[in-house]
Amino acid sequence: MAATKLSARDLTLLALLTVFWGVNWPIMKIGVAELPPLYFRTICIAGGLVVIWCWARVMSVPMSVPAGAWPVVLKLAIPNVIAWHLLAIVAIKMLPSGRAAILGYTMPVWAVVIGLIAFNEKPLRRHWWGVLAALAGILLLLSSELTALTGSPLGTVLMLTAAAAWGYGTHLMRRYLTDMPIIALTFWMLAMTVVAMFAMSIVFEMPRWRMPGTIEWASIVYNMVLAVAFCHVVWAMLARKLPPAASGLSVMMIPVLGVFSGMWLLDERPFWQDYVALALILIALSSVFLTPKAAAPAP
Template sequence: MPTLTRLQLSLLVPLTLIWGLNWPVMKLGVAGYPPLTFRAMSIWLGIPVLAAALVAMKVPFRVARKHWPELLWLAATNMFVWHACIILAVKELSGGRAAILGYTMPVFSAIVGGLFFGNSLNRRSWFGVGAAGVGVGLLLWHELTSLAGKPLYVALALVAAATWALGTQLLRRTTIPVPTLTLSFWMTLLTAFVMTGLGALL
């Protein structure tokens, strides 16, 4: 197993804290704003920061027109569905439960990769997938059997995770000849427009 360098460890700790704080912050946000509107606002706030990072790192913004259909597909599977479904789920579920369901993405990614992209899974990998599936099943069972349960929103969180998993597999295999940061910028910008539109309609 590869070991983490000191720099990687120093980045991992704050990144983990930020990820963890993200969920209660989202829960607070959707308490005061419509979920899709709040998601759109937060994405718009992040775009200037992302753009500044591209400028500072001298990463190009341009994506050739012929690659835009693939870019749209990547944005849909990596961001559109994830942001819309998970923020609606956070509105009705506890932040912790939504986080657990949302971050089943690696499990779905392993399954999608094995079934559709020819990735090989060893016995240990399948055991991990099975164990995670049991955990999700227990959460889902609670929602289905509790009178206060929200099975629809559990399903939304799982759809978000599964679609993100597909998007991750597609992103690994993209043929668009630009840096990943460039793709991230355009996918995020497109998502901001989509969330704004959904927020206005719903």
Template sequence: MIQSPHDRLPRQGLLLLAALSLCWGANWPIMKVVLSEVPPFYFRAVCLLLGGVGMLALAGAGGVPLRVPAGQWNRVFWLSVFNITGWNGLIVLGVSLLPSGRAALLGYTMPLWSTLLSIRFLGDRMTARSVIGLLLGLSGIVVLVGGSLDGLLQAPAGVVCMLLGAWSWAIGVVLFKKLPVAMPISALTGWTMLIGSLPLLALAVPLETSRLTMPSFWPLFGMLYNVFIAFIFCYWAWNRIMQMVPVAVSSLSSLSTPLIGVLGGVVFLGEPLGWREIVASLLIVGAVGSVSLKR
């Protein structure tokens, strides 16, 4: 099991978290744009496949060994299933089914599930900071989702997809700590993306090939953003953060991502900015600060 060297994010981790939150958060409205012209499974499968190949190519060019240690392929496989295939496949369906981009915030109930799972399977202990952060963060999510409750109830399949996606990600986070793979993070990230893309591609070919068309400029730009930013950079950064701190800290730190996603929807998609967004922003900033900052 990976022993985290810090109980709060060090300076390098905070910089990674800021970049990760901005880049992953901005991707929620970008996904909406891509899904307007690209079928969901093809969207995720192609971007993950190219992202995995690109990550491995960059790691290899930098002299990083790419070989998976003997006897650890099964660990890489299960990390790919839950962190990549399950999360990406389910959330892209949820985002396409739900009427509001804000519904994607259901996916960020992940910190609740991962914290509970880490207590049960990793023996982690809840600190006062973690409890406060969990309560603040989930309160912020509830405030944001509350404004879209009618829309959520009209698309229960989308709600189920998002919650199952959150569980898949939470299990993947715990497995990352429980079943460490003795290889560099860049190589591990590349292999999990590459392997995780294959089941999605296997679904896309028979189900979505008839719907494929050449996307216009902005959806194509969104796909390139996903390959190079949302996948190659962000997945590496996320795995690096998970190495640094316990599950509760890394999971709760991710709550800043949906906040950026909502603000991105306001700026780029013209979604309304009201009291819910402002209150939720304060709650989520408090949550991230309570588990990430030393002072």
């Protein structure tokens, strides 16, 4: 797996994605506090699709799916967005937002394991150190939440399964290439997710449907524009450019932001474990961003 150097534009997009997705964990928790989770997420993604479509039109991006590409789009959509969104939003209803974020971003660990088992990949040594540092930070944060976690076993299993599906999906994004622009591919994968999520919401949640309130609409609009439209397009682009271990580690700051923004928005209080975990995850990030300098060519 070759070292990857990020451009200034990539770093800027990655920073924005990290902030928007990190803060979104408590925002989603607020949104599903009283609304059915699948119903809430269906509205968010459907609205996000409108934003992505308008974005594509302004940029004159073709949105059609090439002949024969539908099976590939579906294969990419199932782990990357359908399984992730279905499982994660239900788990968020059961877990505190910070804990859900921590469990969700075990994805890089799953990506490395799946890469070894299913794709015979060999990550760079510095990626292994990064994974270990990130995993140590995650375990440290989890250590102070074990009592709560044992009280929500189903939520924990759902969130870890969502993370594993996403980890597998990062490999598929690099291996199944299509001629479609990233925006078009993202649009149709999310469209498939809306269909699946809406169908399940009809079956399991329809009697509890209602019009969202003011705060719930604020959560929905944030998700439509930033968490769904902007972040999904950026993530799909970066996931194709970077190895799974690198793309996973590069967003390991998201659960840290999820924890701390949850403390701010939901009135939680940090412990010493939170600060140590933050330092460990920053070390993990450095294993991706601080690439070794190439040796100077011989005269």
